[in-house]
Amino acid sequence: MKAEINQYYNEIAENYDSSRFSNSYGKYINNQENRILKKYLDQEDVSLNLDVACGTGRFLKYADHGVDISSEMIRISKNRFPSKDIIIGDAEELPYKNEHFENVISFHLFMHLDLTTTEKILSEVGRVTKKEGFFIFDIPSLKRRKISGYQSKSWHGGNQIQVEKLKKITSKDWNMECFYGIAFFPIHRIPKKIRKFFILIDNFLCESFLKEYSSHLIFVLRRK
Template sequence: MKEEINQYYDKIAENYDSSRFSNSYGKYINNQENRILKKYLNQENVKLNLDLACGTGRFLNYADYGIDISSEMIKISKSKFPSKNIIIGDAEQLPYKNEYFENIISFHLFMHLDITTMEKILSEVSRVTKKEGLFIFDIPSLKRRKISGYQSESWHGGNQIEVEKLKSITYKDWNMECYCGIAFFPIHRIPKKIRKFFILIDNILCESFLKEYSSHLTFVLRKK
């Protein structure tokens, strides 16, 4: 599966930013993800932050280090951020010293993996994160998928989780600072011209008691 993921992202790297985040759908998601990162990370102090699965560098304003399995994605992120420490690497075997990073972020990674692989990566992230450091990441919501009946036909977006399950596999190393939703509304069904008007109320619902029923969940964990 790892090789399939690598080949897939190598193939789409050149047009990834324009195809995924220049349209109203991508801007909607990007707005929500950045809102969370701005809340928890100081963009003036990113020297020891890592973007895990950094892709084309969409979130490298929040980290001076980036790592990704796709060489083509890395080429693009390096062209955008030539002064940053961006390398090709495997999330299951991070090439960094113990307790090296202050904070780590990772978006659109765990959605493609199985729970066993996810646990391995969580262990690696814990190893390289300093005490009290944050790990911020997203994954599709199992509760939402149960309601909608969605089932992925492949590895792409094939993983999902419930909050209690995540707590059960992270409690030894991490405290759950909080979690919130991403895309409570099924925005792909909302007319493109009016999507932007739903962002504010979507954000409110993604922080409410209904948040676990959002499309994706973003977790903020703090290292013990």
């Protein structure tokens, strides 16, 4: 599966940002992800922050270090951020010393993996993160997928989780600070004239007791 993921992202790297984040849905998701990251990370001090699966560098304003399995994604992110330390690497075997980073982020990675690989990466990130440091990442919601009946036909977007399950598998190394929902409604399908009103409602529901039924969940863990 790792080879398939690598090949897939090498092939789409050149047009990844324009195809995924230039449309209305992609812009909304990007804005929501940035909104949450800004709550926890100081953009003025990112020297010891790491972005795992950094891709084209969409979130490298929050980190001076990036790692990705795709050489083409790395090429693009290096061109965008020549002063940052961006390398090819495997999230299951991060090439960094113990407790090296203040904070770690990772977006649109775990959705493609199985639970065993997810647990390995969570443990590996825990190894390289300093005490009290944050790990902020996203995974599709299992509860939402059960209700909607969604089933991925391949590894792409095939992983999902419940909050209680994530708490259980991370309890050794991490405390769960909180989690947020992303995209309670299919915002991209709502007419533009009324979309802004639904975004306000969407934001409210994604931080309410119903948030686990959002499409994606963003978790904020703190290293023990």
